[in-house]
Amino acid sequence: MSGVESDAQAWDTLRLSVRSLAQELGLDYFRRVDQERTFPEQLFEQAAQAGWFGTLIAESYGGSAAGPAAASVIVEELNATGGDATAVNAQLAICGVLVRAGSEAQKQRYLPGIARGEVRCLSVAATEPESGADMTHLDSRARRDGDGWVIDAQKVFISMAQHTRLLLLLVRTEAGPTLFLLDRGLHGESLDARPIDMLVHRMTTMLFIEGLRVGDDALVGEPGRGIEHLMGGFALRRVLAASECIGSARFLLDKSLAHAKERKSFGRFIGQNQGVQYPLAQAYAHLEAADLVRWDALRLLEAGRDAGGRSALAKILASDALAETCRAAMTTFGGWALADELHIERKLRESTVFGFNNLLLSHVAQHVLGLPKAF
Numbered sequence: 001m002s003g004v005e006s007d008a009q010a011w012d013t014l015r016l017s018v019r020s021l022a023q024e025l026g027l028d029y030f031r032r033v034d035q036e037r038t039f040p041e042q043l044f045e046q047a048a049q050a051g052w053f054g055t056l057i058a059e060s061y062g063g064s065a066a067g068p069a070a071a072s073v074i075v076e077e078l079n080a081t082g083g084d085a086t087a088v089n090a091q092l093a094i095c096g097v098l099v100r101a102g103s104e105a106q107k108q109r110y111l112p113g114i115a116r117g118e119v120r121c122l123s124v125a126a127t128e129p130e131s132g133a134d135m136t137h138l139d140s141r142a143r144r145d146g147d148g149w150v151i152d153a154q155k156v157f158i159s160m161a162q163h164t165r166l167l168l169l170l171v172r173t174e175a176g177p178t179l180f181l182l183d184r185g186l187h188g189e190s191l192d193a194r195p196i197d198m199l200v201h202r203m204t205t206m207l208f209i210e211g212l213r214v215g216d217d218a219l220v221g222e223p224g225r226g227i228e229h230l231m232g233g234f235a236l237r238r239v240l241a242a243s244e245c246i247g248s249a250r251f252l253l254d255k256s257l258a259h260a261k262e263r264k265s266f267g268r269f270i271g272q273n274q275g276v277q278y279p280l281a282q283a284y285a286h287l288e289a290a291d292l293v294r295w296d297a298l299r300l301l302e303a304g305r306d307a308g309g310r311s312a313l314a315k316i317l318a319s320d321a322l323a324e325t326c327r328a329a330m331t332t333f334g335g336w337a338l339a340d341e342l343h344i345e346r347k348l349r350e351s352t353v354f355g356f357n358n359l360l361l362s363h364v365a366q367h368v369l370g371l372p373k374a375f
């Protein structure tokens with residue numbers, strides 16, 4: 001048996017428990033959350049009860065330290081069951097910044113509550129209206145004022161800022177890009193998050209902060225090293241994004257195969273037509289290839305090795321495979337692909353958020369292929 005097969009089998013129990021939790025909630029639950037643009041409270045509570053949020057947190061801080069592969073299987077399987085793992089993925093992974101760069105006091109104060117799901121740590125605020133993807137040119141600032149800092153920031157596309165207790169904010173200080181940990185319990189009145197209407201339900205907001213005073217205890221890591229502290233978790237975030245893509249693609253493929261075998265048109269099953277079969281077979285081929293690279297990236301992460309290049313490939317391949325599966329599902333379902341009752345339409349929309357890969361391609365070009373630095 002290959003390593004990948006044995007890995008896959010080892011996770012079967014976890015897969016079954018995620019699947020049964022998502023199936024109990026039901027597809028209509030996820031459709032309602034999407035349509036009503038609400039936070040998936042019930043999913044979040046049940047995930048907390050199942051102990052998932054401690055997956056990437058050490059036992060000494062109340063976690064299970066089950067590791068990256070367990071986190072990957074959780075978010076994959078949620079999506080494969082037709083759910084949306086957005087909030088679960090965020091709570092699993094964003095606290096990684098605190099694990100890596102937080103002070104001992106921050107870890108002791110917050111990690112146990114995050115592991116239990118009582119403290120929501122769902123948001124990173126980095127993107128700005130002007131600088132977009134370029135985190136090195138930030139307009140948002142924190143200036144030294146006596147023994148503390150005064151923060152003025154404007155951020156855009158910040159997911160779940162209205163639902164999180166903890167928010168990691170990247171701003172410029174004299175030392176360079178710097179991370180602060182804001183706690184709604186302490187700073188909530190100064191966090192003005194306004195929803196942005198979007199194609200997808202990511203609970204995305206514009207965030208305005210004016211004249212917020214915080215102490216040194218809100219600093220995460222060293223001033224000037226904020227991007228580095230964030231990037232330390234990028235390999236894991238990419239693998240989790242790849243896992244979400246693979247899960248959603250499996251959901252679409254399973255639904256499409258069932259439909260292709262049941263639906264008759266022109267007096268025969270539509271799955272008998274090569275025009276329907278080939279896109280499904282092609283999508284399946286690319287999905288399986290992406291899954292192998294995802295497990296290879298996980299192998300490196302689990303071993304504590306550099307997974308930068310492999311995780312970028314996993315995300316690129318998995319999001320491409322998802323896009324291809326979306327097209328195949330549209331061919332298979334015809335008009336029904338766009339009707340919300342079959343949940344295909346929702347997955348088509350959700351899949352769009354994974355399609356932005358330019359900076360990952362730059363990473364591969366520079367760090368894997370040795371091409372000149374692009375920016």
Ligand SMILES: Cc1cc2nc3c(=O)[nH]c(=O)nc-3n(C[C@H](O)[C@H](O)[C@H](O)COP(=O)(O)OP(=O)(O)OC[C@H]3O[C@@H](n4cnc5c(N)ncnc54)[C@H](O)[C@@H]3O)c2cc1C
Nearest residue numbers: 124125126127131132133134157158159202353358359375
């Ligand atoms: C649903 C959703 C949720 C999000 N959630 C968050 C969040 O929680 N926190 C957060 O901080 N951000 C979040 N973002 C922001 C996301 O990270 C940004 O969209 C991204 O950083 C790019 O910024 P921009 O959209 O302003 O694009 P721009 O920076 O204006 O770029 C536009 C396009 O040009 C490409 N491009 C730019 N420069 C280069 C280059 N040098 N080489 C090649 N291509 C380039 C980009 O890849 C992009 O495709 C979210 C975005 C979306 C859509």
